[in-house]
Amino acid sequence: MTGAPLIEVEDLRIDLDDGSRRVAAAEGISFRIDRGETFGLVGESGCGKSITALALIGLLRQPLSIGGGVIRFEGREIQHLSAARQRDLRGNRIAMIFQEPMTALNPVSPVGRQIAEMFVLHKGKSWREADRLAVEALASVRVPAPERRVKDYPHQLSGGMRQRVMIAIALACGPDLLIADEPTTALDVTVQAEIIELMRNLCAERGTAILMISHDLGLVANVCRRVAVMYAGRIVEERGSADIFRAPSHPYTRGLVASLPRLGSRAALGRTRLTEIAGVVPAITNFPDGCRFNPRCAQATDICRTTAPGADLLDPGGLVRCHHHA
Amino acid sequence: MHEPQDRLGETRPDDDVILSVRDLAVHFPLGGGLLGRGRRLLRAVDGVDLTLKRGECLGLVGESGSGKSTVALSILGLLTPTRGRIVLDGQVVTNRPSVDRKALARIVQIVFQDPYASLNPRQTVRRTLEDPLRVHGVTAKSEIEDRVAKMLRHVGLRPEQADRYPHEFSGGQRQRIGIARALILNPRIVICDEPVSALDVSIRAQIINLLLELKETLGLSYIMISHDLGVVEHMSDKVAVMYLGRIVENGHWREIFERPAHPYTQALIAAIPDPLRHAPLATTGGDLPNPLNPPNGCAFSPRCRYAEAVCRSEPGPVLETRVDGHAVRCWRSEEIAAASFAPSPLP
Numbered sequence: 001m002t003g004a005p006l007i008e009v010e011d012l013r014i015d016l017d018d019g020s021r022r023v024a025a026a027e028g029i030s031f032r033i034d035r036g037e038t039f040g041l042v043g044e045s046g047c048g049k050s051i052t053a054l055a056l057i058g059l060l061r062q063p064l065s066i067g068g069g070v071i072r073f074e075g076r077e078i079q080h081l082s083a084a085r086q087r088d089l090r091g092n093r094i095a096m097i098f099q100e101p102m103t104a105l106n107p108v109s110p111v112g113r114q115i116a117e118m119f120v121l122h123k124g125k126s127w128r129e130a131d132r133l134a135v136e137a138l139a140s141v142r143v144p145a146p147e148r149r150v151k152d153y154p155h156q157l158s159g160g161m162r163q164r165v166m167i168a169i170a171l172a173c174g175p176d177l178l179i180a181d182e183p184t185t186a187l188d189v190t191v192q193a194e195i196i197e198l199m200r201n202l203c204a205e206r207g208t209a210i211l212m213i214s215h216d217l218g219l220v221a222n223v224c225r226r227v228a229v230m231y232a233g234r235i236v237e238e239r240g241s242a243d244i245f246r247a248p249s250h251p252y253t254r255g256l257v258a259s260l261p262r263l264g265s266r267a268a269l270g271r272t273r274l275t276e277i278a279g280v281v282p283a284i285t286n287f288p289d290g291c292r293f294n295p296r297c298a299q300a301t302d303i304c305r306t307t308a309p310g311a312d313l314l315d316p317g318g319l320v321r322c323h324h325h326a
Numbered sequence: 327m328h329e330p331q332d333r334l335g336e337t338r339p340d341d342d343v344i345l346s347v348r349d350l351a352v353h354f355p356l357g358g359g360l361l362g363r364g365r366r367l368l369r370a371v372d373g374v375d376l377t378l379k380r381g382e383c384l385g386l387v388g389e390s391g392s393g394k395s396t397v398a399l400s401i402l403g404l405l406t407p408t409r410g411r412i413v414l415d416g417q418v419v420t421n422r423p424s425v426d427r428k429a430l431a432r433i434v435q436i437v438f439q440d441p442y443a444s445l446n447p448r449q450t451v452r453r454t455l456e457d458p459l460r461v462h463g464v465t466a467k468s469e470i471e472d473r474v475a476k477m478l479r480h481v482g483l484r485p486e487q488a489d490r491y492p493h494e495f496s497g498g499q500r501q502r503i504g505i506a507r508a509l510i511l512n513p514r515i516v517i518c519d520e521p522v523s524a525l526d527v528s529i530r531a532q533i534i535n536l537l538l539e540l541k542e543t544l545g546l547s548y549i550m551i552s553h554d555l556g557v558v559e560h561m562s563d564k565v566a567v568m569y570l571g572r573i574v575e576n577g578h579w580r581e582i583f584e585r586p587a588h589p590y591t592q593a594l595i596a597a598i599p600d601p602l603r604h605a606p607l608a609t610t611g612g613d614l615p616n617p618l619n620p621p622n623g624c625a626f627s628p629r630c631r632y633a634e635a636v637c638r639s640e641p642g643p644v645l646e647t648r649v650d651g652h653a654v655r656c657w658r659s660e661e662i663a664a665a666s667f668a669p670s671p672l673p
Binding site: 225 | 608
């Protein structure tokens with residue numbers, strides 16, 4: 001293994017141009033993912049986690065654009081690659097699966113064809129050879145009777161089966177990084193378990209790193225070694241995933257962990273009332289000054305309202321952005 | 327003055343019970359050509375019994391396709407059951423040529439999952455809350471205004487926000503409006519269908535707490551439908567677990583979550599990721615079977631790790647109630663209980 005991490009993001013900013021002005025939808029985003037590592041990005045809708053992923057895979061489109069910072073893949077800067085070079089990277093080295101496989105798959109093309117396309121486009125295989133590889137790929141994601149299933153259209157498959165097809169497409173070319181954006185949010189909990197285990201096992205076998213994006217802190221903490229928590233366009237805390245739940249440092253993370261109705265917590269608490277985080281998530285166009293969590297934070301003082309907190313290192317490893325962190 | 331016209335002389339044998347569902351079945355005929363040949367029957371709900379006591383919350387869990395929402399729609403009178411009997415606050419609401427929707431609406435209401443989709447974007451909050459009152463015969467302007475203002479305060483909004491449109495509110499506030507709309511007619515029962523699933527994680531606790539508060543202050547009874555077992559555990563007094571149109575387990579929340587007896591309930595609980603462990607998630611194997619072609623015997627048997635020959639033979643297991651009121655539909659639940667199961671403890 002070389003010294004350079006698989007992917008390294010440094011001070012990334014993503015701008016949202018609403019026609020009259022530019023606002024930073026995400027800023028100061030820095031993290032690194034090593035080969036074969038599992039890394040999670042957690043936050044609520046609008047926190048910037050999904051657009052960060054889209055930036056990595058070169059899929060940001062107007063009105064969103066990279067406004068600054070660096071993304072390195074195996075030490076090479078990729079944020080300004082040409083469309084053709086990006087396309088080569090995407091699918092081949094970095095692949096992505098999405099929340100809703102029904103909208104991510106082509107409804108009028110058999111699923112086998114959509115998998116085979118990967119081998120034709122990225123590996124230069126003939127369609128005949130690609131069709132054969134598609135059956136193998138479907139078998140590898142444990143779709144029963146793959147030789148028949150390749151002829152099915154997405155609507156003929158269940159949600160879980162469709163997400164398996166997505167995984168088969170994403171892993172077809174043996175990428176080094178799999179970005180999974182809320183891969184199981186639309187699925188039932190038992191199907192979620194199947195999909196997560198499938199993804200986890202296949203990536204472990206092949207040494208594929210995972211960047212998992214989700215609002216579900218519990219799921220991400222279970223799947224990933226390290227977790228970064230985002231709030232209103234910034235990373236507020238990054239830790240080993242077990243530490244995030246045992247000893248959350250940022251008031252937002254602490255609030256989240258305390259407010260989750262987790263199984264067993266009613267009996268442990270002896271009450272039904274949950275700890276609330278007051279207030280609402282700020283809109284992208286209206287992020288507060290200073291620390292963006294300050295209007296909802298019980299510990300906020302004057303400095304929180306004026307000055308954005310820098311990163312403080314945590315023991316054992318990790319960082320937090322809070323003037324008054326635990 | 328709001329008495330329903332056609333009471334079917336139902337006496338109230340148990341005044342504690344506000345809703346009783348007996349042998350509810352909802353079958354949908356599908357497809358079929360001319361003269362209905364080749365028609366198939368989808369048994370979305372097939373023989374469900376539920377009891378909701380006054381002031382209690384009954385949790386209804388199960389995977390999508392298990393029939394939870396079909397049960398809810400039947401109780402609301404939005405679906406005509408194929409068979410069975412629903413008694414709401416002492417009145418039989420099934421077995422009639424046409425259900426009196428207006429009378430039903432004053433007893434039972436629903437809070438929907440998605441407050442973005444379930445509010446009319448072209449109506450102000452006031453209009454959304456006033457319309458049901460007018461339809462139900464409240465005409466005095468001052469009374470309407472009072473009730474709208476009071477209801478907004480109940481759900482944590484300010485009366486002066488009444489003239490705004492849904493897009494001016496955040497997701498959490500919209501769900502508060504959805505709750506206000508459900509409560510404006512003073513119903514006795516509220517069906518909460520995934521009330522926090524569409525909300526931001528940091529907002530969910532606010533809405534759960536609000537629902538719990540309103541239940542106390544307004545003396546409501548809830549049916550809580552959710553795939554999030556953490557939410558169901560927090561809010562429910564009793565929990566019913568559904569699988570493929572039938573109840574497979576039914577009991578006190580603590581029994582269900584701490585000593586689940588049906589292998590399916592155990593599988594649901596075990597599939598929840600434990601944030602403190604990097605352990606593989608427990609998988610059940612396979613998807614929900616095709617409801618048009620349900621498996622022989624126990625519907626869960628193809629996915630069950632305890633299944634034996636008896637589980638795959640007809641007739642399937644019946645829902646058996648133990649002395650403590652806990653009911654399980656499984657031939658082998660006693661043997662399985664012996665090989666006990668416990669969820670991982672909290673830190």
